[in-house]
Amino acid sequence: MGEEKKTALVPGRVGIVGLGLMGGSFAKALHAGGREVYGWNRTHSVTELAEIETIDGELTDDVVPTCELIILAGYPQVSIDWLVQMADILSPGAIVIDTVGVKRVICERCFKIAEGRPWTFVGCHPMAGTQYSGFAHSRANMFHNAPMVVVPPKMDDFERADMLERLEQLLEPCGFGSMTLSTPEHHDEVIAFTSQLAHVVSNAYVKSPSCTVHKGFSAGSYRDLTRVARLNARMWTELFLDNADNLSFEIGNLIGHLQEYKDAIDDRDAERLQGLLADGDRRKREVEDR
Amino acid sequence: MGEEKKTALVPGRVGIVGLGLMGGSFAKALHAGGREVYGWNRTHSVTELAEIETIDGELTDDVVPTCELIILAGYPQVSIDWLVQMADILSPGAIVIDTVGVKRVICERCFKIAEGRPWTFVGCHPMAGTQYSGFAHSRANMFHNAPMVVVPPKMDDFERADMLERLEQLLEPCGFGSMTLSTPEHHDEVIAFTSQLAHVVSNAYVKSPSCTVHKGFSAGSYRDLTRVARLNARMWTELFLDNADNLSFEIGNLIGHLQEYKDAIDDRDAERLQGLLADGDRRKREVEDR
Known part of the structure; x- marks a missing residue:
């Protein structure tokens, strides 16, 4: 029998893979909350920058087995690759979360990697961010009051309650406003509407020829x-x-609705147009009152 | 010869027709700035409410000829009807502005009403507001730093400069951030993009079946x-x-662009999709850098 390398898990210690907007913000929030934080970034100069006052050191192969919480905060494929590579050295009892904005693809892969291993992968989507990227824009209060969607693997109710409580404690300095349990399928369905569609519409909106001449005309x-x-x-x-x-x-759904307004306008049909607008107004009010 | 009724214009005195979100906010800002403000509202109870601490009195037929500035802040047709009715009793030298969000229709009508009369109609569009309506939501700081689009009638440069300077002085307590001169045609073209399209898109956006289930999934x-x-x-x-x-x-333009993203997504064409997104990102940056 070979000699087994013993490495003890240090309670509360966090390892962060990817120090961009999300990873950097986790690092800053957890560091400000007195946690021990180790970080790794593909571009090494960012790790060095973070070492000045945000992280306690680099997340090396020696440190990985001592972390209670691992946060995968890079691109999906980078996160998956990292997890495959570290799967056998992660500590028993460790929790690994990701921060990716879609959950079916990443959870399918990562639940499989975790299968039969003594640590747990939990899909996470912190609903926060800005239109800017990178460590320079990360900040300790990024997640303050933000909702977090949590996608746990199949486990019994008792295990799940325990895992959620531990996760809440580990992330306590981030100040999330809520943690909502979901399935990968439900998450991806709703997020397509609340986040992805918003980005598509906003990105398409500025493609009007009027966009370059609106100075003094916009609010x-x-x-x-x-x-x-x-x-x-x-x-x-x-x-x-x-x-x-x-x-x-x-x-497609939004295009269909926009076409209804356009048709009513083209037909100069005030009654139909007012009906469409009143319907949108009513739906918005109903959701706000929930 | 009949006896001519003499009524002297009181410098700085303002009459406001319609005490909703816009009219109420003008009344509050101008009153807070020490101006004499008279108001009229179709629903009389609103006038009474405003009389408690916002306006100096009701804008009656006796007061109208004493106002240096009249602000038409009601629905377009109500504003036009009011102006037709008062056209002959407005004071020489008075400035009448409106606050309607489109300018071709209202300016065509009101420039004609003012023609050959000793007062001036100036089309105005204060670029401010909220999603709520009515006097109860009006506030003195509504126009603080907001842009104002100003559509003057055809006049020579000297008259126009004088009129603009007087208007700036009369509205000084509102704290507008800018006053931009425009034609009715240019205004309506740009405003369709910056304001009207935004309201259509927002109103259509909430018509997704996912809209009712997004609690915990939106930011x-x-x-x-x-x-x-x-x-x-x-x-x-x-x-x-x-x-x-x-x-x-x-x-129509937005629908066309949205369809491009949808097609790229349906074709799983990463290169095309990334190109569309990068193009929107670039346009937004260019406009921000202006």
Whole structure:
């Protein structure tokens, strides 16, 4: 029998893979909350920058087995590759979460990697961010009051309650406003509407010929509609294609509704147009009152 | 010869026709700035409410000829009807402005009413508001730093400069961030994009079947995209149909662009999708850098 390398898990220690907008914000929030934080980033200069005052050190192969919580905060494929590579050295009892904006693809892969191993993968989607990317824009209060969607693997109710409680404690310094349990399928369906469609619409909105001449003619509604037009095209392409069915449905649905308004306007049909607007107003009120 | 009734214009005195969100906000801002403000509202109880601490009195036929500035802040047709009725008793030198969100229809009518009369009609569109309506939601700081689009009648440069300077002085307590001169045609073209399209998209956005189940799954981008889904359906129907040509173009243009994203997604064409997203990102950056 070979000699077994013993490495003890350090309670509360966090390892973060990818120090961009999300990973950087987790690092800053957890560090500010007094947690021990180790980080790794593909571009090494970012790790060095984070080491100045955000992380306690680099997340090396020696540190990985001592972490109670691992946060995969990079691109989906980078996260999956990292997990495959580290699957056998993660500590028994460790919790691994991701931060990817789609959950079917990543959970299917990562639940499988975790299968039969003594640590747990939990899909997570923190509903926060900005239109900017990178460590420079990350901040300790990024998740303050934000909703978090949590997609646990199949486990019995007791295990799941325990896992959720531990996760809440581990992430307590982030100040999430809520943690909502979901399935990968339900998550991807709803997120296509609440987040992905918003980015598509905003990005398409600025493609009008009037967009270059609106100085002095725009206010809050324009600003709100186009805020997320600025986006990381490469990252969102990957997220959109990993949720193509749901997003395609939502875009098609919106196109159909927009066409109804256009038809009513083209027909100069005030009654029909007012009915369409009143219906949207009513739906918005109903949701707000929930 | 009949006896001529003499009524002296009181410098700085303001008359406001319609005490809703816009008119109420003008009244509050100007009153807070020490101006004498008189108001009229079709529903008389609102006038009485405003008299408690916002206006100096009701804008009666006796007061109208003493006002240096008249603000037409009601529905387009109500504003036009009021102006026709008062055209002969308005004071020489008075400036009449409106606050309607489209300018071709209202300016054509009101420039004609003012023709050959000793007062001036100036089309105005204060680019401010909220998703709520009515006097109860009006506030003194509504126009603070907001842009104002100003559509003057045909006049020589000297007259126009004088008129603009007087208007700036009269509205000084409102704290507008800018006053941009425009023609009715240019205004309506740009506003179809910056404001009307935003309201159509937002109102259509909430018509997805996912809209009722998104609790815990939504954050800033959803909130921004749907903020103006709540709207005054009757008012916006009138505004949209008075700008039907421009708005129909903008909706059609957006539908075309949305279809491009949908096609790229349906074809699982990452390169094309990333190109579309990068193009929107680039346009948004260019406009922000202007």
